[in-house]
Amino acid sequence: MRALSRNVLQAVPTVLVIVTLGFLLMQLAPGDAADVLAAEAGAATEESLAAIRKTHGLDRPLIEQLWTYYSHLGRFSLGQSARYNVPVADLILQRLPATVILMASAIAVALVLGLAMGTVMALSAGRWPDRVLSVVSLLFYSVPTFWIGLMLIILFSVRLGWLPPGGAGTVGVGLSGIAWLRDILPYLLLPASSLALYFMAIYARLTRAAVLEAGGQDHVRTARAKGLRPGRVIRRHVLRNALIPVTTLVGSHAAGILGGAVVVETVYTWPGLGRLAYEAVLAREYMVLLGILLVSAMAVIVINALVDILQALLDPRLEIR
Structure with missing residues (x-):
């Protein structure tokens, strides 16, 4: 405390x-x-x-x-919007939940896929799965986020017609609970994936290196010598150590993910803080931009504090400083 x-x-x-x-x-x-x-x-x-x-x-x-x-x-006020003539805090609170949902989904997708890819790459180091996934991760790392978003729209919305190209839910339908989740999920898949793929590539490469390093440590060799199943060794001893550097990077990437949300929300017309910032720039609404900047800075600080707590839970030897 x-x-x-x-x-x-x-x-x-x-x-x-x-x-x-x-x-x-x-x-x-x-x-x-x-x-x-x-x-x-x-x-x-x-x-x-x-x-x-x-x-x-x-x-x-x-x-x-x-x-x-x-x-x-x-006085805990962010000022007044000149264009909309409403408090800036009200504008931000209207858009903040959409950005939080998008960021949380993107981080979850990037972590899950990155850890899975990195583990497979490490366990098959030097063989064809490692080479193929390395090329895939390098591709997503090199391609701009907005281009990925446009290509996903062309493929899954225009060509296949599986997912909507933009928006954040069915207009004019007041839903809640499970019904709301089912309605927003198709609209969330493409923007969350577009934002996550770049960071997934980074986490995959980092996880590969961390798993290879952790696999050679004494306590892992001891666990294998005791006859523990390979899956249990990987989950309890290898991945737990590999999560520490990955979660550290998530904290440092919080600002980058929030900045990437501006591009993604603009491409998919997602009604979040990123799109509000874009609209504020066009309208020269500097008071709104300052409010978004303040909220974003506080969000990054909170995320880094949560990452510190998570690392302390993963490794009790670490102290929260």
Whole structure:
């Protein structure tokens, strides 16, 4: 508990630095929300632009805007969206569950397939299964995520017609529980797979190396000498040690998976934070972008803390620091 409290205290200045740098970098981008709102209203005059900027505080000095944003954070508020005229927190909460589902599914698929592929590659090192799976993992590692997404849409949606090409469920149907899960699953398969395949290739290569290394350790040879079944030796002694470096990499990949969600959600029109960020960039909604940046930074910190706890469970010799 003391270690977790220390991690929380360390996370506070980290988040503040991220928000400050993000705020300053966004000010370097051309245009603001006033330009977009005036253009959409068809009233892009100097007077209308000045009125919009004054309404949303965009005409204030940079330091004052930053202080105002920190004041909102101190009141547990992420500010107001200029375009939608609703709290930014409400927009993020509407989209956050979809991104959490997508990320969790992608991580689960990448881990399961990566561990399975890596174990098969290690157990057949130097033979044809190892060579074939090595080529497959290298292919998925080399190909861009958006291209994989487009190819999966062409194959499974356009050619075969098995899965929908986009969306996050049947429109206008209020479902819950098992019925909701059955409805969303076909829409989730393609985006989760697109996001997972790149990381699956990395975990497969890492698992192969970790299993080969763990297989030569003394306690594994002892377990085999005692006559334990090969499957039990692999599950209890080899894979448990191999999971430690893999889970470490999952924590460091959390930000990359969240960043990849922007591309995947755009390709599949998945209504998550990634697509909201894309829409906010087009609308110059810097307040929304800052809110997404803050939530994303906190999510990465939480995921890394959970990874530390998981590693301590896998190997009690490790301490949570």
